[in-house]
Amino acid sequence: RDEIYVRVGSTSRLATREQQARLFESGGMLHAETLPVSGTSMGNLDMARLTDYLVNVAGDLEAPTTTEDWERRLEGLGLLVGREDGRPVCTIAGLVLFGRSPRRSLRQAGVRWMSFAGDDMEYQAQDDTLVNGPMVALFEGRAGVGRQLVEPGLVERLVGSEGLRRERVYRYPLDALRETILNALVHRDWTRSLEVEVVNYADRLEVMSPGTLQNSMTIEKMLAGQRSPRNPIIVEIMRDYGYVDMRGMGVRRKIVPLTREYTGQDAQFHLTDDHLRVVIPARTRM
Secondary structure (H helix, E strand, O other), rough: OOOOOEEOEEEEEEHHHHHHHHHHHHHOOOOOHHHHHOOOOOEEEEHHHHHHHHHHHOOOOOOOOOOOHHHHHHHHHHHEEOOEEEEEEHHHHHHHHHOOOOHOOOOOOOEEEEEEEOOOOOOEEEEEEEEEOOOOOOOOOOOOOEEEEEEEEEHHHHOOHHEEEEEEEEEEOHHHHHHHHHHHHOOOOOOOOOOOEEEEEEOEEEEEEEEOOOOOOOOOHHOOOOOOOHHHHHHHHHHOOOOOOOOOOOHHHHHHHHHHHOOOOOHHHHEOOOOOEEEEEEEOOO
């Protein structure tokens, strides 16, 4: 039988299922977003958001009318996955994009938001909240024809946080902040049981996305504009909504220049084997 070993110090150990999944995922051989989420069903999804997406964004003439039609359509989109022994279950992509409360079934979904008065975590937290909910917002109306926001998604809830403002002036460039949070959500490694973290300090904001870069991608290549989407279903649907830049050049065209222009300092990118951390300095003069 084939067995996979990982190097740990001076020894080799049999890889666990989680380590194997991480190896395949990092090499682009597995898209973790398509994995099934045990214990879920179509009932875990927000049907209002799905109907809005299919009819007003994806261009379907009408929403499916039966459970079976819904299941076939969502399986085709990669939001549900069929089972031989029962009804389809949600994929990770389906749950985090359209799930009513994704963290109930997937503990690493959502975002952990923290805010500190000082410049490190030794200070007492002003706020420490797990933000749960679907990535996409709920709108009314067809795309491009006066669509109105009805309920915010994760990005809208985070960017609108009171902790990011001081006397009604934002401490960070909003478009750069929005792009940083979006990238952390759509490109994260779903094989890791950690939430995306957004931490506000007195002098900076840090956004941590679980997982290292994949497919030989480096920070230098990312800054140059190269693309290697880890979660293509999530990226495409977020692009359909206009969240994600069509060219995938958000880091090069938004985060880097807007941070420098607004704060007079450069955004910083720190990569480890476990996460990518983006640091946006705070604006010092309000």
